[in-house]
Amino acid sequence: MGEFGELVNLIADAVFPPLCLSCENILGENEKVLAICGECLGRFEIGNGFFCPICRRRLPEPNVTCHNNARFVLASPLSFENRAVQKIIHLLKYRHITKAATPLAFFTVFYLTTISSMRSAGPEDFVMLPVPLHRSKERRRGFNQALLIAREIQRLAGMLDREKRLPSFTIESDVLARVKKTASQTKQKNRDERRRNVENAFVLTDKAKIERKNIMVVDDVFTSGATMGEIAKLLKANGAVKIIALTAART
Numbered sequence: 001m002g003e004f005g006e007l008v009n010l011i012a013d014a015v016f017p018p019l020c021l022s023c024e025n026i027l028g029e030n031e032k033v034l035a036i037c038g039e040c041l042g043r044f045e046i047g048n049g050f051f052c053p054i055c056r057r058r059l060p061e062p063n064v065t066c067h068n069n070a071r072f073v074l075a076s077p078l079s080f081e082n083r084a085v086q087k088i089i090h091l092l093k094y095r096h097i098t099k100a101a102t103p104l105a106f107f108t109v110f111y112l113t114t115i116s117s118m119r120s121a122g123p124e125d126f127v128m129l130p131v132p133l134h135r136s137k138e139r140r141r142g143f144n145q146a147l148l149i150a151r152e153i154q155r156l157a158g159m160l161d162r163e164k165r166l167p168s169f170t171i172e173s174d175v176l177a178r179v180k181k182t183a184s185q186t187k188q189k190n191r192d193e194r195r196r197n198v199e200n201a202f203v204l205t206d207k208a209k210i211e212r213k214n215i216m217v218v219d220d221v222f223t224s225g226a227t228m229g230e231i232a233k234l235l236k237a238n239g240a241v242k243i244i245a246l247t248a249a250r251t
Contacts, residue, residue: 101152129235149218
């Protein structure tokens, strides 16, 4: 960066001091990496284990689900009931504060490294597919939050997983495309409406990159599971082996 770059950063911090994404207090030097202060950090309760995507029951291992019709298992470290979690995701998606992807990815990587069965989730490494936005929505927002989180997960996993408890993640951001301009899932009244809203909304652009592969589908929040279910159906029909829905939070 050089002396000039360091001077610019010092001036920027003095004029616009970095604030905690959660409480908006000024961050200490060691707190800037995650953009969350130490006090707020303790308010994020990280779960463990995998979950059934239908009943949300905790699963003993990722190879077993409570329901035979579940095409995937859910991996999610945070509860969306937590107000701090809600705020950070809101900042990312609607205030366009992209640095909010870093703490979400950090909690996700930490969560994955604590799951002893993660390495046994499959014999191969994982292809990571961010849930795509329709091109018009991504153009308005300026980015895809799922892709930002996926990239941060990949980066932080390389830094934090010193004991090599995790498989490697290869991000494929162009394999899955959203071709249907769907309404917001939050505006749908029930599970059936959410399912119909995303029906046939996605296509694969390169089957070879997911065939006979283990897949992690990355998103910010898991709610009804309609979007993940539609994607998992498409992936299974095209030869995917194991599918894990990896989201920062779950409702």
